[in-house]
Amino acid sequence: MAKGERNAHAARAERLQNATGALSTAAITAMDEKLPWFGKLSAQDRSWIGLVAQSGITAFVDWFRDPEAHSSMPTRMFGSAPREFTRVISLHQTVDLVRTTIEMIENTIGDLLPPADVPVVREAMQRYAREVAFAAATVYAQAAEMRGAWDARLEALVVDSVIRGEADESVRSRASALGWTGTAVSGAGGSSEVAVVVGRAQPAESGTANVADAVRHAAREAGADALCAMQGDRLVVVLGGTSKPVEIVQKLERWFGPGPIVVGPVVPDLMAAVTSARAAVAGLRAAPAWPGAPRPVQADELLPERSLSGDGHARRQLATEVYGPLTMGDGVLLDTVAAYLDSGGSIEATARVMFIHPNTVRYRLKRVGDLTGYAPGNPRDAFTLRVALALGRLLNPEPGAHVL
Incomplete structure (x- = not known):
């Protein structure tokens, strides 16, 4: 870029810098007028969103001044938002927010900048908006990944508490946070009964890294609620909302590894699930003594083998x-x-x-x-x-x- 062009570009960037205050105010006004959900947010949430919008406009000016030196600016514009930002508004709403802000800038810069600056700024804004869209998708993807990892740890903690007989109101609350209702998904009968299922996990080389997700989905398809956790080489599933767990487990069989699958007795609710878990774990330990056992097999069908194994x-x-x-x-x-x-x-x-x-x-x-x-x-x-x-x-x- 020649010296004259650089000077002209710097002057244009300076004029754009001077207009950031008016653009930020216009952006908040446009959101309030065009986005119905924006007005329903709390004052604190609207403040944070306004701060993000203002940060985005300022970042655009810096990027416009020198795109190469500020290539990461579109991604950094979300750094001013708290972690709860992704929970306050959805990705779809974020896209609406960005779109509204861009439209506002395109409609406003004609009144704030000389006519010669407008085409250049609009073209730059289109390029910048594309980068912002990718940045927003990245932010939500990272938030979903973190939330998924946290949910997996929480679910493992709940299942472990059930196995160890430490289920209390806090465990019920944690299970509820994971979407557990303990009632039939189909709503048929409103059953809240619970049964614990234990079997061998799939070998690591089988490529079934998302077994827990698959088991939960398959259980819901079958009309039951489910919590799932891997415990070493053991897969533990807590089924809720069904008085016939064996029928549900028959539809989940493919997600277990080779060997027996033991279904504990049905108990009234999650608080009593330790009884079912204890029987299922003892049954899995004793199952090799009955090579002809059905798969899945109920723990009570293994009573003689369990008693011989020390249960x-x-x-x-x-x-x-x-x-x-x-x-x-x-x-x-x-x-x-x-x-x-x-x-x-x-x-x-x-x-x-x-x-x-x-x-x-x-x-x-x-x-x-x-x-x-x-x-x-x-x-x-x-x-x-x-x-x-x-x-x-x-x-x-x-x-x-x-x-x-």
């Missing part, structure tokens, strides 16, 4: 809910099922041992199934009954004693 809750549950009902009355049901199991599952052999008719054995075994939920004629149920009898005898050695 005291499973032992007490078998002794209380399976052995206990069989001891009621004169104890003939307990004697009958014990004789049946010891006879290799033969009704005739059981009848001979007990000196009763085979039909009596059949009737009593049906009563056992009705009382406990386990049919002695089913091999899997027979195994559960055998373990329950052994545990019941260990915990209650005295005949007719109260079941612990």
Whole structure:
């Protein structure tokens, strides 16, 4: 650029500098008149937005004076705004703000600058506006990334509190901040029941970095609420708003790694989710003892394996809910099922041992199934009954004693 041209450009920049006050005032007036949402903001928020607009006009003047020396000015213009700026107005509203400011400058500079300056300034403004648009997109992208990282940490904290049995009102509040309602997304029935699901995580090399997002989305598609966290090689999902978690998990199965997926029992709400979590974690630990287990499998279906692996809750549950009902009355049901199991599952052999008719054995075994939920004629149920009898005898050695 020749010396004369440089002098002319400097003079033009100086005239533009002198007009910044009028341009800033006109920008705020234009926002108030053309943007309905602007007038609904608080005085503090409007002040911050006005400061950003004024900063942008000043930055444009500096950039106009020497574009090469101030190449980063469009990006820096948002530096005067607080971090909450991206929460006050949306990206769409920011675009409206920039557009309104640019239109105002184009319509106003004719009254503030000599006619010869107007085409040059307008052309520069168009170039500058493009850079500002990219800068705004960058600011919102960075804010979304930071918010996503914070939400992921908060979600992991909530799930960890559930697993460790530390769920309280603060955990409920944090879950709510993540969008957790605990009720059916579809609104059907208004269920608020919760179940915890535990399985192996996908291998790191599988390329499924956004498993948590995918699980939440798939759960919502299935009509349930979800919180999700990776804990080492374990994927933990807290499902809410469904009384049939197994059906939901069947739609989430692809996001788990190889191996069993254990669904804890349904509990009333998030505050009681530790019960479901404890059963699910114990079930995952004991699942290898049942190679033929379905996927997903309910934790209560793994009661015998859990009790053998040292789960005291499973032992007490078998002794209380399976052995206990069989001891009621004169104890003939307990004697009958014990004789049946010891006879290799033969009704005739059981009848001979007990000196009763085979039909009596059949009737009593049906009563056992009705009382406990386990049919002695089913091999899997027979195994559960055998373990329950052994545990019941260990915990209650005295005949007719109260079941612990």
